[in-house]
Amino acid sequence: xxxxxxxxxxxxxxxxxxxxxxxxxxxxxxxxxxxxxxxxxxxxxxxxxxxxxxxxxxxxxxxxxxxxxxxxxxxxxxxxxxxxxxxxxxxxxxxxxxxxxxxxxxxxxxxxxxxxxxxxxxxxxxxxxxxxxxxxxxxxxxxxxxxxxxxxxxxxxxxxxxxxxxxxxxxxxxxxxxxxxxxxxxxxxxxxxxxxxxxxxxxxxxxxxxxxxxxxxxxxxxxxxx
Amino acid sequence: xxxxxxxxxxxxxxxxxxxxxxxxxxxxxxxxxxxxxxxxxxxxxxxxxxxxxxxxxxxxxxxxxxxxxxxxxxxxxxxxxxxxxxxxxxxxxxxxxxxxxxxxxxxxxxxxxxxxxxxxxxxxxxxxxxxxxxxxxxxxxxxxxxxxxxxxxxxxxxxxxxxxxxxxxxxxxxxxxxxxxxxxxxxxxxxxxxxxxxxxxxxxxxxxxxxxxxxxxxxxxxxxxxxxxxxxxxxxxxxxxxxxxxxxxxxxxxxxxxxxxxxxxxxxxxxxxxxxxxxxxxxxxxxxxxxxxxxxxxxxxxxxxxxxxxxxxxxxxxxxxxxxxxxxxxxxxxxxxxxxxxxxxxxxxxxxxxxxxxxxxxxxxxxxxxxxxxxxxxxxxxxxxxxxxxxxxxxxxxxxxxxxxxxxxxxxxxxxxxxxxxxxxxxxxxxxxxxxxxxxxxxxxxxxxxxxxxxxxxxxxxxxxxxxxxxxxxxxxxxxxxxxxxxxxxxxxxxxxxxxxxxxxxxxxxxxxxxxxxxxxxxxxxxxx
Numbered sequence: 001x002x003x004x005x006x007x008x009x010x011x012x013x014x015x016x017x018x019x020x021x022x023x024x025x026x027x028x029x030x031x032x033x034x035x036x037x038x039x040x041x042x043x044x045x046x047x048x049x050x051x052x053x054x055x056x057x058x059x060x061x062x063x064x065x066x067x068x069x070x071x072x073x074x075x076x077x078x079x080x081x082x083x084x085x086x087x088x089x090x091x092x093x094x095x096x097x098x099x100x101x102x103x104x105x106x107x108x109x110x111x112x113x114x115x116x117x118x119x120x121x122x123x124x125x126x127x128x129x130x131x132x133x134x135x136x137x138x139x140x141x142x143x144x145x146x147x148x149x150x151x152x153x154x155x156x157x158x159x160x161x162x163x164x165x166x167x168x169x170x171x172x173x174x175x176x177x178x179x180x181x182x183x184x185x186x187x188x189x190x191x192x193x194x195x196x197x198x199x200x201x202x203x204x205x206x207x208x209x210x211x212x213x214x215x216x217x218x219x220x221x222x223x224x225x226x
Numbered sequence: 227x228x229x230x231x232x233x234x235x236x237x238x239x240x241x242x243x244x245x246x247x248x249x250x251x252x253x254x255x256x257x258x259x260x261x262x263x264x265x266x267x268x269x270x271x272x273x274x275x276x277x278x279x280x281x282x283x284x285x286x287x288x289x290x291x292x293x294x295x296x297x298x299x300x301x302x303x304x305x306x307x308x309x310x311x312x313x314x315x316x317x318x319x320x321x322x323x324x325x326x327x328x329x330x331x332x333x334x335x336x337x338x339x340x341x342x343x344x345x346x347x348x349x350x351x352x353x354x355x356x357x358x359x360x361x362x363x364x365x366x367x368x369x370x371x372x373x374x375x376x377x378x379x380x381x382x383x384x385x386x387x388x389x390x391x392x393x394x395x396x397x398x399x400x401x402x403x404x405x406x407x408x409x410x411x412x413x414x415x416x417x418x419x420x421x422x423x424x425x426x427x428x429x430x431x432x433x434x435x436x437x438x439x440x441x442x443x444x445x446x447x448x449x450x451x452x453x454x455x456x457x458x459x460x461x462x463x464x465x466x467x468x469x470x471x472x473x474x475x476x477x478x479x480x481x482x483x484x485x486x487x488x489x490x491x492x493x494x495x496x497x498x499x500x501x502x503x504x505x506x507x508x509x510x511x512x513x514x515x516x517x518x519x520x521x522x523x524x525x526x527x528x529x530x531x532x533x534x535x536x537x538x539x540x541x542x543x544x545x546x547x548x549x550x551x552x553x554x555x556x557x558x559x560x561x562x563x564x565x566x567x568x569x570x571x572x573x574x575x576x577x578x579x580x581x582x583x584x585x586x587x588x589x590x591x592x593x594x595x596x597x598x599x600x601x602x603x604x605x606x607x608x609x610x611x612x613x614x615x616x617x618x619x620x621x622x623x624x625x626x627x628x629x630x631x632x633x634x635x636x637x638x639x640x641x642x643x644x645x646x647x648x649x650x651x652x653x654x655x656x657x658x659x660x661x662x663x664x665x666x667x668x669x670x671x672x673x674x675x676x677x678x679x680x681x682x683x684x685x686x687x688x689x690x691x692x693x694x695x696x697x698x699x700x701x702x703x704x705x706x707x708x709x710x711x712x713x714x715x716x717x718x719x720x721x722x723x724x725x726x727x728x729x730x731x732x733x734x735x736x737x738x739x740x741x742x743x744x745x746x747x748x749x750x751x752x753x754x755x
Binding site for chain 1: 232234235236238239242244246247250313323324325327328329330332334336337458472473477751
């Protein structure tokens with residue numbers, strides 16, 4: 001049976017004044033599919049990810065998540081996001097962040113999953129510390145754990161490998177594979193070439209346009225990212 | 227997912243944050259801060275009331291205040307609405323944390339509940355200060371007007387509240403409807419023009435004027451009540467619409483407001499001005515400057531002057547507009563001195579300081595990144611002192627604009643005399659005062675070999691020194707006022723010597739800017755030996 005599209009992006013365009021940052025971008029991410037969104041700096045990856053989350057509006061086109069308009073209550077309730085720079089509360093602990101992310105999104109029995117993620121990312125010993133004392137990498141791990149703990153059908157990660165040590169990268173890749181296995185659609189914006197081995201689909205962005213959509217290809221990646 | 231689950235999580239988050247806050251708070255330190263704030267409020271309040279008491283208004287001035295006050299109060303309310311609309315066009319006045327944007331607004335719970343509660347808590351936090359300030363203004367008005375104290379204090383507090391609600395109502399409506407800043411300025415400008423009709427023609431067609439008439443002379447009570455009710459309705463509409471704010475703008479604001487608060491805590495006025503510009507969406511003019519291809523000469527002064535002029539070329543229209551508004555404000559505030567109250571001079575000093583800091587942008591950038599100049603072997607102080615030239619000319623124009631504004635509002639001859647005698651001292655004082663503000667370094671509290679009291683006193687002096695230098699520019703003007711009181715000619719030999727005296731502080735500041743690196747080196751060498 002063909003899997004259904006969870007995320008559908010149709011002819012999305014956006015400009016900041018005269019600068020066109022997205023030009024009629026169209027693609028879809030199906031359930032169980034891992035899609036790598038690649039491209040050089042300034043190609044529009046982050047703007048596209050933000051448009052999908054509803055954080056940024058767009059001028060024309062349509063973005064739907066399981067049929068619901070991006071940014072709507074229904075779309076947000078099935079999608080989980082970790083954006084490029086982790087922004088955390090400075091006055092609650094790492095564990096309390098996970099609890100909050102789980103509970104605000106309706107997961108009441110969160111403790112076991114939180115423990116799993118803390119162990120996975122090596123955060124168990126720092127679980128009661130405030131993130132104000134954390135390094136960039138540790139903050140990234142907390143942000144990723146928060147995205148992974150909440151219930152979702154679509155997982156969106158923007159530059160998730162930045163700041164992670166090798167152990168962290170391996171743990172994240174493992175998690176992404178498990179997510180996809182359970183039917184979650186995964187969209188990852190990245191500069192990481194090694195992620196191509198994990199992805200099923202690659203979308204190449206260049207100057208706001210989706211110039212490639214197909215199987216992950218190192219040649220295409222090198223042509224785009226350089 | 228049920229909505230109540232999310233709401234419970236939000237409530238528990240607040241509890242956890244409060245718990246951590248209490249754990250971190252040092253009780254003695256908190257009590258000390260409370261004591262300091264209370265003392266500052268008491269001293270400030272007494273000073274303000276005392277100032278009003280020391281300058282009782284004559285009966286003819288009282289009649290003028292009662293006659294013109296309502297329309298000016300209406301204008302103030304209209305400007306508040308304009309400020310609210312402009313803030314709303316940039317996503318304000320709501321300022322929520324970045325983490326809230328990411329975690330709450332991107333979660334599955336409906337946004338409206340969270341955003342409205344944040345808006346309400348923002349307004350709640352502004353209610354006590356608005357009541358306090360309004361009540362204080364009422365108290366001062368009682369001293370000046372001689373009307374019943376309680377009535378004016380209560381009415382003043384109510385007006386303060388109406389002002390705050392008007393600002394937030396306009397802001398929330400504009401941000402909820404996502405109107406752009408041009409439309410916001412247009413609507414706000416139209417409201418201001420409406421209120422200006424009353425100022426100009428002495429009518430009372432603007433709702434803010436009705437409130438003013440109620441405040442000053444207990445007239446138009448029913449119209450004032452209708453205005454208050456309308457403000458409440460608009461505020462409710464704003465609360466309804468606020469759930470539609472742009473998340474992109476909220477995230478942008480969250481980042482800037484956080485840094486802005488930190489800079490304000492550190493009393494870093496220049497950073498506050500810079501961040502304020504970013505928050506208001508001010509963008510420097512791009513593209514190639516036409517000055518780039520012009521040759522001003524090869525000397526250091528010519529090259530530095532060109533750099534300053536290129537910086538001016540990058541100014542967006544809004545910054546020029548603000549410059550003119552500040553000039554008018556400074557001029558009119560200084561003009562009030564002629565009624566016998568010196569307090570508004572403080573407003574002039576701050577306006578001069580802000581305008582000069584804007585003009586000194588190239589100096590600020592050099593202070594942040596001195597390596598570029600140091601690397602090519604030019605003494606830093608030589609460049610710094612030359613960077614004051616264009617701002618000095620700019621501030622002279624600033625004073626002349628202020629003079630023109632005061633001339634329009636009465637006393638053409640007096641304004642012209644005072645403006646001309648004060649222009650150079652004020653321009654020099656504001657330029658060098660703001661330059662001292664840009665270049666001064668904060669004293670470390672851990673300075674060894676000095677008593678804590680000395681360090682504290684030095685810190686206070688370092689904080690207020692730039693303003694003292696700016697204030698020194700007013701010596702000539704104060705002297706002219708004294709001559710005016712004595713009913714003699716406004717410009718005589720003592721006025722001219724006062725103008726020269728005014729230049730002493732700026733000269734000292736300029737010398738410090740020229741020699742401060744040598745002084746620091748001298749200190750370092752003497753410490754080493």
